[in-house]
Amino acid sequence: MPILSVKDFSIHFYTPKGVRKAVDKVNLDLNKKEVIGIAGESGSGKSTLAMGIMRLITPPGKIVGGKVLFNNEDILSYDEDKFNKEIRWKKISMIFQGSMNGFTPVFKIGQQIEEVLEVHEYKGNFKERVNELLKMVELDPSVSDKYPHELSGGMRQRAFIAMALALNPEILICDEPTTALDVITQAKIINLLKTLKKELGLSIIFITHDLALLSEISDRLYIMYAGSIMESGYSLDLYKNPKHPYTQLLMDSIADINKDYIKGIPGFMPDLANLPKGCRFSDRCPYAMEICKQKEPELKRIEGDRYVSCWLY
């Protein structure tokens, strides 16, 4: 049984230009001690999905349907108080693309980690726990006495990871945690996450547009386009043999040092408030057929654990 299961999850944004379906009936499963990756272009709804799981959607956005099952319990039905007390940060924590700006600028790092411990009624010595956590992310204990702006971006990201682990969560959602960092720091953070996963037995949802990075860290992959899952499967399978035309193009667009050019995907992502009839990728798809413009394909299992949403299969 998966530890986290997302069923028919939909998030809509009510803008003056219409209803933008940022997340449209998404299904995904996360097993215990597994890393799943969610990949897609920017604007595909992958960050919104993550925010939705954490119930961080603010107006004009709204969760309009579906279930999020944590250990088979629908955490969407919890009231805000219960969700805050039992789930957020305690069971599911998250690191963000902007985590280096995720600390409140006027409080010291230690104060902020202690605040988390205090709010969630952590039993034990706060100071010791902070030092333990900082050690875990390979930071000096003196960091707890520093203000966020006194640390480098990489150090802040580490400190934020430390804070994310403060309450021994079962699931860690990583939303482009390394995008704003330089390559060397990036590699270090990824290695740190790998180690932590092993040591702490974390289940991780890793969100990025960087497929190369995902191949390194994730067990299974979900490819997302315009608010919907296009394809999912084991990372290696998906890499070697992408089925969905979008996945294929996405794989092609990865910079490969053996090629001297980068191939992009022609065209633009459709307006989420005005999706094309039929398949949402149809207007950019090189294999588009008549049916693609008429009817939306469903996510079908085609072999083993491989699911594809395409009329080609």
Added chain:
Amino acid sequence: MLKVMGYKSYLAKEIIIYITVLIAAMSLLYLLTYPVIQEVLKATVQTEAEGFKQAILKHSAGHGSINLTNINILVNKYKDSLMTAYGLNQPLYLRYFIQMKNLLTFNFGNAYFLEAPNGSHKVYVIIASYLPYTIILFTTGTLIVIFAGTLIGLLSARYAGTVWDKIVPTIAVIHSSLPTWWLGFLLIAALAYGVKVFPPGGITSIPPPKSPLMYSINMLYHMALPLLAFFIVNVGGFAYVVRSLVISTTKEDFVMTAKARGLSDSRILYRHILRTASPSISTQVALAIAGSFAGGLTTEIVFNWHGVGWLTYVAILLNDLPVILGINFVLTVILLLALFINELVKGYLDPRIKAGG
């Protein structure tokens, strides 16, 4: 650049800038007003000398022989003494330098016409005897406005999209379109003369109560109407500023992550957002308090509240230049002082400033 200088030398530089600003502002005031006031004073000297001459002529009329030459010498001497007293016999640039030196050393000289309640003609005594009333009235008013404005601003930022959110822009419109003195005038007509609930003006009843407790109560009673007018006009403006600051802070990344950490909304608002926005709010507070002293002129006149605003108006009507210059100097110093204290408070509230970020 700040990083290299460090916080202390940054503050030192600020002090130097403020002093030069003070000198420049006073020069501007002096040079714009003095030439005209000089003409007024010359005319005054002329009439006084003429009056003096007539008085002597009248006085000596009964004594037979009139020595016109002697009288003219006497009158000229009197005239000279007046010219010296008003500083009219020196060239402008010299007067300017003396005046600036005197101002900067807080030596405001003697008033031409006004005097303090204790009979002193020293400008600083005059100002010192009126300033406390201005400070009492407007500091109280501003503090109430800040407290209520912050509360309303926070509520409207918290309940964005509800009725609260509509209230603030509406009362902000009032702030931008309602003159305090007119509201005061209306309140006096309605509540002081119409239904006779509050006194129409003044600082205390006449004669003032003897015991300090009764005196304070009496004064508070007299403060009620001006405070009400001040509050109605200003609370919306402050709430609007707080709301804007809070809303723009709410858009920063750390607010989202704080929510993800499972912190309650009120904890995020009151602890994280308010604390982060507090340096900017502190600037608003500093400007509001210092600005209210100068801006309260009409309020003081309408409510017959004898503070520096009222004093300024009387001094202007009398062309009492030393008092006008003295008051403007003191008000400018208060504003600069408020700005400087604000620098210090901001340095305390925002660790990024101290590090020179």
Added chain:
Amino acid sequence: MATETGIKLYVNTIIKNKSGLIGLIMIIFFVALSIYAVTSFGKVSPQWENSVYWETYPKNAMPYWMSYFNPSKIFGTKTISTSPLSIYSSSSYDIYQLNYNFTWTKDKPPTDVVFYIETSSPIQAMQILWIKPDGTNITLSSNSPTSITDLISYSSSIGNYISQQIGYVPSSSTSQTYSQALFGYEGKNLLNGTVEKGLYKVSITIVTSPNTKILSNKIYLEGNAYGLFGTDIYGRPIDLGILLGFPNALEIGLLTSIISVIGGVIVGGISGFLGGKTDSAMNWITLVILVLPALPFLVVLSYIMRPNLFLEALLIAFLSWPFYAIIARSSAQSIKNETFVEADKVLGIPSYRIFFTHFLPRLTPFAIAYTALGVPAAIILVETLAFLGLTPTGLVTWGSILNSAESNLAAVNGWWWWILFPGVMIILVSIPFVMIGFSIEKAVFGGK
């Protein structure tokens, strides 16, 4: 920031926003009122301070619509006229008689009675016989007859009459008391407030030089209610004063706001755009003006300079531009850091061109929003100065109406209409500008 620019965008922004549209309609209405004021009443404006001009108007009258609530006690002015009878004519003088009849039904006497007889040459003598409904009468005569006389002109006749009736000289000698004497029952209770209702007959006899013609004649039974907003102590209609104040308020508000915003945007824009030493220097200058205690400083300058409308606008603008400079500067700084500006710099495009192509267009919405917001600020300042008695000479402003209300103790006497309506006008004229400013600000800066 908006991606579109141009007038169309602003008009659209304002019209789409409900409060912006209401604001725009109100401003158009105010402009129309201003034009109406200038074209129809432009000649009245110089007469505002001339109290003789307002002689025939009721004094301290409350708004006329108040009479609907209490018609027997609150009423407007009644005028009656008659055709003069020539009763004697000779080579040395003419005598005319004017007979008026009117019915009085109100519970209170008129506030004053004004006799108006316009003749082609001066009146030499004049006598009025006033007959009450019960037949009792009183004769009024004046030593120096003029074409306009009110009851005060006959104070000796009426004063004698009163002391005959009640046995002593009354303490107050206002037109109100005299009017009561003409309308009360004879005897001890003449002044106790009861009014004889019924048909009054007034007969005026005048003596003129020969061949004099009576051009027009009227008796004004002054009411205690007049016009939309009542009248002041001199009889000046408040509604007229408010109308005359419109053009000045709008003119000086717009003028001041435009000058100070343009000044502020130029200084702040250049300062934020160039940075470095220029920025520091301009900041310093901005701070110098900013720390001046604005209101006392303005009062000092207005008092000693006695500026006209244009100079006053300049003075206020001189003290206001730093506020706009500060905001313009920070906007300019953020524009400066955007990629396309940096790209232009790398491409070697001269900075003055960048200033005109990127900065000015993007500072325009800001400037328009703050011009709108600056108008009420300027209007309030001007009315404040006027309230302190510092009005540009020859102008009727709402502040000066309020100033005269204060010096004539309107609050003590309960003449609320004299205080209320001019102030409400200041607010009303400010609101649409604030609403438009807020709606542009909201559209351009995203509700910040």
